[in-house]
Amino acid sequence: MLNPRQIEAFRAVIVMGSVTGASQALNVTQPAVTRLIHDFQRSLGLPLFVRRGSRLVPTEEALALYREVERQFVGLDRIARAARDLREGRAGTLRIAALPAFSVGFMPRAVGEFMVERPELDVALYGSISSQVVDWIASGFCEVGFVQTPIESAHLDIEPLVSAPAVAVLPAGHPLCAKTVLEPADFAGERFVSLENSTQLRYRIDAVFSQARISRQSRAETPLSMIACAMVAAGAGLSIVDPFTAAEYDKRGVEIRTFRPHIHLDVACIWSAQRSRSGIARQFMSFVRGKLATFADVEP
Incomplete structure (x- = not known):
């Protein structure tokens, strides 16, 4: 020897x-x-x-x-x-799942920035509806997930991240672009691109307009805010969507305006309650929390 x-x-x-x-x-x-x-x-x-x-x-x-x-x-x-x-959390493997509102641009950018300082890190990023994200986390297919709440599961640890107000999106040049804040009355008689009634945000939007007794001309419907924004940009009508997706279409044929009363999209980070969390996953969640600060509801 x-x-x-x-x-x-x-x-x-x-x-x-x-x-x-x-x-x-x-x-x-x-x-x-x-x-x-x-x-x-x-x-x-x-x-x-x-x-x-x-x-x-x-x-x-x-x-x-x-x-x-x-x-x-x-x-x-x-x-x-x-x-x-x-x-030190600079290497390893991280599998992430996120709701569609995050998947269009916010999450890919966050992952890319996170990887710059961790060149040895391998990442897999998946986007789907919140119920699918829940299944991926509970089964161990992904380690960290981001979903719209409320959700309930005995197999998950749930950490609230942000309560972000939905925004109004209008075609560039629409007369309502002259206003900085829109209210239900501004949508009276306007063509409207609705989210599908399988989404939580759709129910909350409908409730606000019902309470205000305002009728819209709902001529189009889609389950995804990204499709709604693209249709708005093409002139199909107005819409109300999550702020994360809207930010990706800002100045791309779409104008964004504050909508009141606020309709919140509540997002949480979820983990499997049966598995330990890696250091790199904890670091990533903290990194995302910092990035979300600009979307938080800070208005009265």
Whole structure:
């Protein structure tokens, strides 16, 4: 069995060019390095160094052996670096699932920015409706998820993230663009692009207009805010959507306006209650929480 300390001393003498340099690098005495080298040569049965004056000069056999030793040390360095990166949350694998409102632009940008400082991190990002995200997290297919609340599940830990007010989206140049805040009365008789009645936001929007006794001309319907925004940009009508999706279409044929009374989209981060959370996943959730600050409802 080769002595690791002898191999380390051999490598240090080659790299540093002298016994003195090796002793300083290893923080041991010069006699200790000399003894390690002598014992290493004897155990191998190879002449590794020849003395020229006060210097030890590596033989051809030593240089050939060094190349093999260096490959092994590089492998060990990689293992140590990988462990450090995992410890510091700079490497590993992260599987993320997010509701459609996040998937259009907000979440891909957040993931990209997060990865810039973590070049060894592998990420998988999936987008789907909140119920599907719940299934992916509960089954362990993804580690961290972002969903619209309220939801209930005994298999999940749920952490509220943001309560963001929905916004009105109008075709560029529409007369209502002259206003900074829109109310239900502004939509009276206007063509309206509705979200599908399978979405929580649709029910909340309908409730507001019903309470105000305002009728809209609902001529189009879609389950996704991104489709609603694209239809608005094409002139199909007005709509009310989540602010995350609306931000992706701002100035792309669409104008965004505040809508009152506020209709909130509540978003939470979810985790499996049966699995531990990796450090990298916790870091990512904190990173996203910071990014969401600009969307929080800060108006009275």
